[in-house]
Amino acid sequence: MSSSRSPNGRGRRAGSLAAGGLVLAVVAELSSAGLLGLSGWFISACAVAGAATFSSFSYIAPSGGVRAFALARVAGNYSKRLVLHAAALRRVAIARAGLFDRATATDRAQADGLWSGELLDRSMADADSAGMALIEWTTPVAVTAALTAGAVLAVEVSTSLAPAAVLAVGVVAMSVIAHRTPGTAGEAEQHTRKALRAEIVTAVDAWPEIASLGAAEQLAARTTARCTRLDTAREGAGRRRHRTALATGLIGTATVTATAATASAPDAPTFVFVALLSLGVLAQAEQLANAADARATAQAAHRRLTGSVPLGVSDTTVPEMRSWFTEQGIGFADYALPPTALRPGRELGATVARGATLVVTGRSGSGKSTLLRALASSLRQAADGRDSRPAVVAVAADDHLFTGTLGSNWRLADAALTDDEIDELLAELRLNDSGLTATTSVGPGGRQLSGGELRRVYLGRALARRPEVLIVDEPTTGLDDRTARHVLGVLANLRDTTVVIALHDVPVYLEADGRVTRLPLDHTSQEAP
Missing domain, CATH: 1.20.1560.10 (ABC transporter type 1, transmembrane domain)
Structure with a gap:
């Protein structure tokens, strides 16, 4: 240079x-x-x-x-x-x-949410x-x-x-x-x-x-x-x-x-x-x-x-874990649930094949979001130096939209997206039913959209990035049963993307899918595989 x-x-x-x-x-x-x-x-x-x-x-x-x-x-x-x-x-x-x-x-273990x-x-x-x-x-x-x-x-x-x-x-x-x-x-x-x-x-x-x-x-x-x-x-x-x-x-x-x-x-x-x-x-x-x-x-x-940490940012330190990233999928081990979880002191691990889905389940406070944040940070470090498409994209429960149009927000993920491509992805997530297009104004922080629309807009922006691993926290928040089932179906059918999502429980229509694995975190759930 x-x-x-x-x-x-x-x-x-x-x-x-x-x-x-x-x-x-x-x-x-x-x-x-x-x-x-x-x-x-x-x-x-x-x-x-x-x-x-x-x-x-x-x-x-x-x-x-x-x-x-x-x-x-x-x-x-x-x-x-x-x-x-x-x-x-x-x-x-x-x-x-x-x-x-x-x-x-910024250190990857502290970057998420920072x-x-x-x-x-x-x-x-x-x-x-x-x-x-x-x-x-x-x-x-x-x-x-x-x-x-x-x-x-x-x-x-x-x-x-x-x-x-x-x-x-x-x-x-x-x-x-x-x-x-x-x-x-x-x-x-x-x-x-x-x-x-x-x-x-x-x-x-x-x-x-x-x-x-x-x-x-x-x-x-x-x-x-x-x-x-x-x-x-x-x-x-x-x-x-x-x-x-x-x-x-x-x-x-x-x-x-x-x-x-x-x-x-x-x-x-x-x-x-x-x-x-x-x-x-x-x-x-x-x-x-x-x-x-x-x-x-x-x-x-x-x-x-x-400053060492931006003013007003809360502690975003996440627990450590050992993870790996291969062409066949991802995996992690030696993850100790944090003290704030309902089931602390237990070490967890799992492997997820490429194109498969891991559903982390548990009640509120069981540590689902913390696990996903730690997994995203660890996998990004494991994927350093890879020359393929983007390795890991995480969609947090409190993601953010910038003031402007829906298209301008999604082009943060892929600057080459056309309005037609954005509209096709909107239709795939059934956001076109609400009249949303690439030129729709989202308002400051996305305030012109409903909660369910926001979740799908966050998800659509992540899908536009076409990552190898997609990590989504509570993708069905604010969605009715019909729309939630459709969104989970879209995620489960991403055959070239490994998906990790957090839910309170696995819906019945996903349990029969052989490519969906469940990882429970709380006392009431069955033992993790």
Whole structure:
């Protein structure tokens, strides 16, 4: 792979673009400040010259300088937007690629369930925040520092050291106030808004159940309390921003006044130049408050992206087992049921021929889901290095759909799927009876689909991957008896795929199938083979 396509190559190009963009941003802001100061000096000098008799003042050189600053300002602003946005987008792309690289490199025993859909959405948003920090944080800080240094030098050369020192102290004071407590109230507001949004969405989805329980008043009271907390968080964030703006404004006003008072300008135009240049620098310094908030957001996002375990993820450690993967099928042994199971301490094992089905049965809490998760992780390790079609695909009970169409979700499994192929698979799972097509919108998290439709959509996406081993947790949840029988029949007839499913019990119509093996986990079931 060439260096231009490698992560290091992409990082170097993004760094070069970022450096170029910062230089252009500094040039643009220095030109803006120079244009402001020189224009004020020029206008004042013209006024003074016009009031004098037989003045020899020449306007040619100053007017040329004004035009030069104006052109540099326009060109610099346009160029910096192009370059900085290109650099920021590269950083976002690198952060997103790193996120998926990290997911790929995660230990297989911990990977299952680690990168849930909700967590992935949040991680992608964190990658965006980390990438856009170049524009929202780094650039304002770099521009303010360069502009302050240039203005202090110009003021000292034009007048004396005292007003230059006053200007520098004022900018430093504004920077300290802006970065004193960044992001605290904003993060609290964000978390409270997220909790309220989740509460409202849940209430809408579960309204019939809530109404039947007579819990509408309790829910309304709880939602009102969350709204109150959101208002409080918003007021806190607003008060913090107002205090920061007020403090920086007062410091800016005092700085301009002190700079003007200490400036021993030789003439009126020079005094106007110093005053206007100071105003330009202090106006730029006022943007540091927003930059501080962006910095806090980017740093929090970076911590979540680079932490050992993503924030908010529960323990996903699964028990170990010895498994194998051959052309004839799969097998596992030495699997000890976890302590949370109804039958702990017993070691299990089984073999499943290629094209056959293993049904893991047991009551709730017997460890079916844990066994399937452990088997998926172990088989993926056993299948490492295979060059054939995808080895193992697992469909969890709480799988995830991304916002968009049904087709866009299924093309995550196979990007080459056509709408006709998707519609054929929908018909095979009898989802076409519900009017679903490749272009059907699923809504956020699949909320526009029923529970039974969701289970079959998850299953269809896994089937589109055409794996060698398909592991499905509770494939009949939310399905009526007729549809459940049809779905189980589809799974049992996958002659080129080894299937492992978890059910509370084996239906009668599957018991007669010689290619279906049962593995019970609880006390009430028969001994495992």
